[in-house]
Structure formats: structure tokens, C-alpha cells
Amino acid sequence: MKKIIVKLNILLLVIVLAGCSKDFLEVDPIGQLSSDNFLKNDNEVKLATMGIYNKIQQNYSAGAWASVYFIKNLPADDVKCAGPNAGDTPEYQYLDDFNITSDNTRFATIWTNFYSTINSCNTIIVNVGGNPEATDAMKVMVGEAKALRAFTYLDLVTLFGGVPLMTINPTQTSEFSKPRATPEEIYAQIEADLTDAIAVLPVRSSYADIDKFRFAKGTAQALLGKAYLYQEKFAEAATVLGELISSNEYSLEQDYKAIWSKENEFGVESIFEISYTSQENYGWGNFPWGGGNESNIEMQLEGPRADPDGAFDFSNLDPEVLDIVGGWGFNLPSAEIGDLLYSNPADKRIAGSVVSEDDYFAAGGAYQPDEYPYDYEGYLRLKHANRASETTDPATGQPELNYGSNYRIIRYADVLLMAAEAYNKSGNDGAAQIELEKITDRAGIAAHTESGTALFDQIVIERAKELCFEGTRYWDLVRWGMATEQMSDIGFVPGKHELFPIPLNEILSNTMMDESDQNPGY
Numbered sequence: 001m002k003k004i005i006v007k008l009n010i011l012l013l014v015i016v017l018a019g020c021s022k023d024f025l026e027v028d029p030i031g032q033l034s035s036d037n038f039l040k041n042d043n044e045v046k047l048a049t050m051g052i053y054n055k056i057q058q059n060y061s062a063g064a065w066a067s068v069y070f071i072k073n074l075p076a077d078d079v080k081c082a083g084p085n086a087g088d089t090p091e092y093q094y095l096d097d098f099n100i101t102s103d104n105t106r107f108a109t110i111w112t113n114f115y116s117t118i119n120s121c122n123t124i125i126v127n128v129g130g131n132p133e134a135t136d137a138m139k140v141m142v143g144e145a146k147a148l149r150a151f152t153y154l155d156l157v158t159l160f161g162g163v164p165l166m167t168i169n170p171t172q173t174s175e176f177s178k179p180r181a182t183p184e185e186i187y188a189q190i191e192a193d194l195t196d197a198i199a200v201l202p203v204r205s206s207y208a209d210i211d212k213f214r215f216a217k218g219t220a221q222a223l224l225g226k227a228y229l230y231q232e233k234f235a236e237a238a239t240v241l242g243e244l245i246s247s248n249e250y251s252l253e254q255d256y257k258a259i260w261s262k263e264n265e266f267g268v269e270s271i272f273e274i275s276y277t278s279q280e281n282y283g284w285g286n287f288p289w290g291g292g293n294e295s296n297i298e299m300q301l302e303g304p305r306a307d308p309d310g311a312f313d314f315s316n317l318d319p320e321v322l323d324i325v326g327g328w329g330f331n332l333p334s335a336e337i338g339d340l341l342y343s344n345p346a347d348k349r350i351a352g353s354v355v356s357e358d359d360y361f362a363a364g365g366a367y368q369p370d371e372y373p374y375d376y377e378g379y380l381r382l383k384h385a386n387r388a389s390e391t392t393d394p395a396t397g398q399p400e401l402n403y404g405s406n407y408r409i410i411r412y413a414d415v416l417l418m419a420a421e422a423y424n425k426s427g428n429d430g431a432a433q434i435e436l437e438k439i440t441d442r443a444g445i446a447a448h449t450e451s452g453t454a455l456f457d458q459i460v461i462e463r464a465k466e467l468c469f470e471g472t473r474y475w476d477l478v479r480w481g482m483a484t485e486q487m488s489d490i491g492f493v494p495g496k497h498e499l500f501p502i503p504l505n506e507i508l509s510n511t512m513m514d515e516s517d518q519n520p521g522y
Contacts, residue, residue, distance in 0.1 A: 022219050039127050042137045048124055049141045052148050053213065053275075055117040058291050059110065060176060060274050060407055061298040065089060066109035068155060069407055070298060070331060072471035075100075075497070077487050078337035079469060081331045082375035084305055091332065098491030102501035102522050110159075111503045114152050115166065121149035122169045135396050147220045150190040151272075154227055156476055157186040161499045161519060164510070165189060177511040178387035180502075187231055194224040204271075206250045212266040213275045218249050222271050222410050222418075229418050230479055237422035238431075241415055245435070250412040257352035260383055262390045262405055271410040278390075278404035281397030299403035303327015303386035304373070311373035312380075313366040322355060322363035324385045327400075329374070331381060337468050338379030340461075348444045349465055354379045383469050414472070417463050424456050432459070439466055496521025 039045050060069045073079045074095040081096035083089055091106045093099075114469055124145040128138050149167075156163045164178035165185060197220040204216040221244040226464060228237035230441035243249075251268045258264050266273065276296035287293065306312040306326025314326055338354045355363075357378045367373070384405065392402035416435045429451040436455075437447040439462055448458040463476060477483040484494045491497075501522035 024171065028506070039124070039131075042135055045124065045128050045138050045141050048120065049144055052117060052120045052124075052145065055113065055120060056148070056152075057274050057276065057294075059113045059117065060409070061276065061293075061296045065092075065301070066113070067298045067301075068105045068110050068113075069471060070302065071095065071110060071223050072155075072159070072474070073331065073456060073469060075487075075492075076474035076477070077490060078334050078464065078473050080332045080334055080375040080377060081330060082305075082332040082373070084310065085374050089330070098493065098497060100497065100500065100522075102504040102518065104501075104503075105179070107500055108503040108505050109233050111506060114156050117152045118149055118166055119169055120494060121145045121152070122167060126168060129418035140202065143197040143200035143220075144215050146193035147201065147215045147223065148218075148335055150193040150197070151215075151223055152226075153186055153190050153193075154223060154230075157183055157190070159500050160502060162186060163404070163502075164512075177513070179512040180517050187227060188228050191224065194227065198224065203247065207521045209266075212270075213273070215272065218244050218247060219272045219410065222415050225415065225418055225422070229422055230475075232425075234422045238419065238428070241419040241422060242431075244415055245419060250415070252412060252416075254442070256349050256442060257382075257515065258410070259408065260352055260385075260405075262387075264405045269412045271412060273406045273408045273410075273417065273475070275406050276404050278392040278397070278402040280402065281392050282401040283398050284401070287398075287401045293401075295401060296403045296405055296407070297401065298407075299384065299386055299390075299405055300327045300400045302381075302384070303329070304329035304332065304380055305329030306369075309377070311368055311371040313368050316364040316366065318364050319388075322360065323387050323389075324380070324382070325388050327386050327397075332373070332376055333379040333381050333469070335377035335379065337464065341465055341468075344445055346444050347465065348442070351382070353381070353383050353465075353468055355382055360455065381469060408470070411467075411470075413466050414470075417459065417466060421456070421463075424452075424459060429455055436462060493521065 002089050039048060061067055070092070074081060074092060075098065079096070081093045083093070084336070086093050094101070094104060095106070125142055128134055129142040130137070153163075162182045163186060165181035166178060167189065178267040197215070198217055201215060201217040204212070204218055207214060207216060218257055223428045225237045225241035225244065228234075228240065250271060251269055253259050253264065259267065259269060265275075276469050277294050280294050282293070282295060303326055304310075304312045304324070305328060306314045310326060310329060312326060314324065317324070333354050338356060341350050341353055342356055345474070360380060384407070386400070386403065390403055390405045391399040416438050420432040420435040423429070423435065432455060433448060436459060440447050442466075448455060448462075450458055460476075460480065464473060467473065473512050474483075477486050478498045483492050483498065486492075488494075494518075499519045501519050502517065503512070507515060507518060
């Protein structure tokens with residue numbers, strides 16, 4: 001499928017907001033487009049809507065080393081920060097070690113990026129949604145913007161708890177600062193936005209191939225089901241996820257390993273994925289390190305370190321057995337998740353998730369002389385692994401800078417597992433077993449016939465195996481109340497680490513917040 005990449009550097013509002021910070025008052029807006037003469041036809045609204053996807057693309061693979069994708073994974077028990085050493089990128093290592101503080105610059109960056117995304121959503125929702133002459137296509141894109149805003153607020157409330165609720169962009173100084181809304185208020189807005197979006201968004205099958213990256217009705221349903229589940233509204237979650245499943249718009253890939261291949265992007269299991277491209281053919285001299293890159297630089301950051309200064313030696317790997325190349329060393333699997341997957345050799349998910357040290361050696365892998373990989377616990381990650389076939393030709397660009405592999409953010413398998421959990425918690429174990437069996441059947445392992453708490457325990461295990469390294473594990477453990485039991489040995493402190501801290505610069509600059517608004521323990 002052809003990659004659809006939108007490169008936008010437009011300011012769409014009278015005021016551009018990157019957060020709730022007063023810092024923006026110190027910068028004169030440049031290159032603004034007034035809403036009086038923009039967003040007046042379908043093409044202009046589509047251009048602005050594509051700009052939101054561009055922002056999300058940057059949020060999840062940022063040139064400033066603040067990837068939401070990596071940050072959501074880091075504290076979990078299935079991931080090790082790794083890298084060449086503990087001091088290479090300490091802000092990431094601190095998250096892995098639960099040395100979490102409010103002045104960690106990663107939090108400030110993703111907070112700013114989230115609110116910049118919300119700003120762009122608000123522009124479309126308010127300016128186009130309030131236009132009495134809006135076309136049907138424009139009304140659909142208003143729904144799309146609402147779903148994208150809900151997606152962003154769901155990340156915010158999951159990571160930080162209650163946050164300032166911005167549904168209208170500020171037009172004067174006094175409106176820049178907002179108090180923290182409660183989590184309940186944020187979730188209420190998420191539910192309202194997604195309900196509106198579901199009513200107008202097209203189903204996935206109605207999109208042309210060129211538009212498959214856009215939110216469809218099923219994307220909004222999956223997010224609403226997740227929002228309900230995270231609030232323990234199990235009956236509501238079961239209903240909306242059941243409607244998504246019965247739509248027959250999605251299905252499971254037959255081969256788990258195939259999900260992650262470049263050739264299989266926007267496949268039948270994809271509910272939402274973020275698109276990247278290697279077509280820019282970046283070199284060391286023109287890569288936009290501060291952001292704005294169209295390639296997935298996180299792929300290089302999170303590949304096992306195998307350059308002359310690294311620890312792994314891939315030079316004799318047989319690509320027919322193990323098709324991976326080196327990166328900059330971050331995001332290695334933990335022994336816990338590797339052991340869990342390998343505990344059943346029949347589980348087909350192993351081939352798409354991790355490779356053990358023994359299998360790595362058998363494929364021709366080695367270590368550099370006298371060098372043992374930092375933070376390595378005997379497994380390499382295969383999910384979203386670096387592959388030479390998924391970057392540019394060295395003759396036209398620097399391969400390290402041009403990975404074009406998409407991040408799969410929401411998969412149908414996650415929907416099935418969420419539905420199984422919602423059914424189980426609603427007392428409908430029969431329906432839960434049906435959805436769970438779809439997962440185990442593809443994995444080639446025995447179906448689960450337990451009921452009640454025992455069935456829930458199996459759902460927990462299947463989520464760990466199915467969704468490892470996809471940014472759900474830590475937040476699952478938190479919402480299940482299992483984080484202390486599972487992660488106290490690696491630094492988790494109950495009553496503190498259920499949430500990240502509100503960024504210090506937000507506390508200092510937002511006149512409607514002070515130190516008493518900080519999350520507990522920080």
C-alpha cells in the first residue's frame with residue numbers, strides 16, 4: 001500500500017496552543033491563517049485534519065526523543081530500557097528504574113505535544129462544527145477530529161490522571177491557564193466525543209486504500225470500549241466492543257508474525273496504525289532532529305545495539321532464520337516476558353515477539369568480544385524489529401534514519417481481549433470464552449475453559465503474551481490493582497506510580513495550578 005504522509009507546518013488558529021502554559025504568551029504568532037478565510041471548503045478541512053495525524057505521528061516517534069510509544073512501555077515488567085549504557089539517555093532510564101520526577105523533560109515534551117494536537121482538533125470542531133454551511137464531508141471530519149481529540153485525552157488521563165480540559169482554544173491571556181479537571185470529567189468528554197464520532201464516521205471498508213490510515217467508526221468504537229473498560233463500566237464496554245466485533249469489518253491475521261511486516265501494513269487486523277515512510281531518504285546532514293521527521297526514528301533507537309561500539313554481533317546472522325539488523329540499543333525484552341512466551345514452545349506468537357539467546361546463537365548471532373549487552377536478559381525483541389528491507393537503500397539515504405515501518409496502535413486482537421474481559425466482569429463467561437478462543441486458536445494453544453476469577457486470570461496472561469511491547473502492559477497492571485504484586489521488585493511504589501507526575505513546568509506556569517495539584521508522591 002502506498003504510504004500517505006502529510007507534511008504540514010501551518011498555523012490554523014488565531015492563537016496556537018502547545019499546552020496550558022503561559023510560555024506561549026511570550027512568543028509572537030508567526031504565519032497565522034485566520035479562521036475567517038480558512039476551513040471554508042472540503043479540501044481545506046481535509047488538509048487541517050491530516051495535520052492532526054501528522055502531529056500524532058510526531059508524538060509517537062519524535063525527533064526530540066520523547067516517543068509516547070516508548071514512554072508508555074518503559075515502566076512495564078516486559079521491557080528494559082537498555083541502550084548502550086545507563087547514562088546514554090538518562091531520562092528514559094529513570095522511567096525504567098522508577099526514578100520518576102516531575103522535571104523529567106520527557107513528560108514536558110509529550111504534554112506539550114498532546115495539547116498541540118488537542119489545539120488542532122479544537123480548531124476543526126469549533127470552527128467547522130459551528131459552520132451552518134458545512135458540507136456532509138466536513139461534518140464527517142468534525143467527527144474525525146472529535147475521535148482524535150478523544151484518543152489524545154485518553155492517553156493524557158491514563159498517564160497523568162486529571163488534566164486541564166481544553167475544548168475551546170484560548171483567545172485572550174486569561175484563558176491560557178486552566179485547572180485540573182477530574183478524571184471523571186475527562187472521561188465524560190472522551191465518551192461524548194467518541195459517541196458523536198461513531199454516529200458519523202464511515203466504516204473502514206468504505207475508505208479507499210489511500211485513506212486507510214484515517215479513523216473509522218470501528219476505531220472510535222474500540223477507543224470507547226477501552227475508555228469504558230478503564231473506568232470499570234464493564235457492561236457498556238461489552239456492548240460497544242460487541243458491536244464492533246459483529247460489524248465484521250476486522251479479523252485476525254492468520255499468521256501472528258505477519259502482522260508486523262511492512263507488506264502487511266493496514267491489514268485486516270489493523271484498527272489504527274501510525275504511518276511512516278522511508279521515501280525522504282534522509283542523511284546525517286538533513287535529518288530533522290528536532291521533530292518533523294516522516295520516518296520512524298524510534299525503530300532505530302529501539303533496535304539492539306550492533307555497531308562496532310555495541311554489544312551484539314549480527315554480521316553472521318542467517319536472514320532466512322533471523323531477519324534483524326542493529327540499532328541504538330534501547331527497548332530490550334525482560335526475562336519475565338521472554339520466559340512466559342517460551343514456557344509453551346507451541347505458542348506461535350514467539351516467532352513474532354522475541355527470540356531467546358540460544359535461538360539467536362543458532363541463527364549465527366554473537367556478542368562483540370568481551371562485551372555483554374547492557375540490560376540484556378537473554379531475549380531480543382522481534383515485534384517492530386529493525387529489518388534491512390524496511391528502510392532505504394544505502395545508495396540513496398542513511399538506512400538508520402529512514403525506517404518506514406508503521407506503529408500498530410490498536411489491533412483487533414486487543415479488541416477481542418478487551419471484550420473477553422468485559423464479558424467476564426459482566427458475568428457472561430460463555431461470551432468471554434468465545435472471544436478468548438479466537439486469540440488462543442491463532443496462537444496454536446489450548447482454549448481456556450475456566451470461569452469466573454480463574455478465567456480472568458487467563459485473560460491477564462493472554463494480554464501479556466499477545467500485546468507485549470505495545471504500550472498496554474503497565475496500564476493494565478495499574479487498573480487491575482496488580483502493579484504492586486508484579487512490579488514492586490523493580491521499583492513500583494503503590495500510591496505513587498499509578499500515574500506519572502504533572503510536568504513541573506506546567507505546575508510553575510499555569511496560574512490555575514500549584515504544587516498541591518501535583519499527583520501523590522511527587
